[in-house]
Amino acid sequence: MREAQKKQRLHRGEEPRKIEIQGDAVVGSGSMQGDKDYVGATPSWVIWQLLSRYTRENDLVVDPMCGSGTTLDVCRDLKRNGVGFDLNPQRPEIRLNDSRKLPLDKESVDFVFIDPPYSTHVDYSDDARCIGKLDSGGEDHGKAYYRAMEDVIREIHRVLKPGRYMGLYVSDSWRKKKGAGGESMKGSEFMPIGFELFSIMRRYMTPVDIISVVRHNKKLEYGNWRKAAEEGNFFLRGFNYCFIFRKV
């Protein structure tokens, strides 16, 4: 563990923790966190890093799009009070709720983590309110997607206590336009979701940091992606943003 990290944690009165990282999951007090089989699950070590730095024991941590419950597992391991919501809850303790309206009091939450849908890549549920059904490009140039995400961000800002933090994990997106031949750049559409969401978040909160989370995704080595990238002259997308904001 790095010295600065150790000091920061000791400063907060906690013992430095021994962690082990296995692939995309953190093994803390002996249990795996998150559901590896849930498509779109957040790597638990991302959440672990955020909660270790920006929260203390017994803090209330909310995940408005909790999916398979990775945030709740990390909270349990770090002794934070985790509360999760989702339109398609995967566990009984995750409450069914549209994240555009959280059933929580104003300024009652110590930290919010959220990993929203990145456009329409994953079919999360049949619920028409799922933001994963809104295209971040396409005919409306993502207007409906960004409007929905602004509603979520405004709600996060409402429930956060002043002076406390939030983390949003997201990636940009790229797709081949319908009917375009091959993998060429001409027939493609780039959707800068990270920059767009960052600029929306800035209207509500103060940016603290932008972390580039490199996935070293083995899948990029399969299915001729590398060959297609060379032939089509495009970059392989190998990172996610983790935006950290503070409510003033």
Ligand SMILES: C[S@@+](CC[C@H](N)C(=O)[O-])C[C@H]1O[C@@H](n2cnc3c(N)ncnc32)[C@H](O)[C@@H]1O
């Ligand atoms: C990337 S996944 C979250 C993954 C989660 N962090 C995990 O580790 O399993 C995005 C989630 O957003 C949920 N979602 C989409 N629109 C929503 C909405 N309007 N309100 C609440 N949840 C929503 C989806 O059901 C999906 O579970």
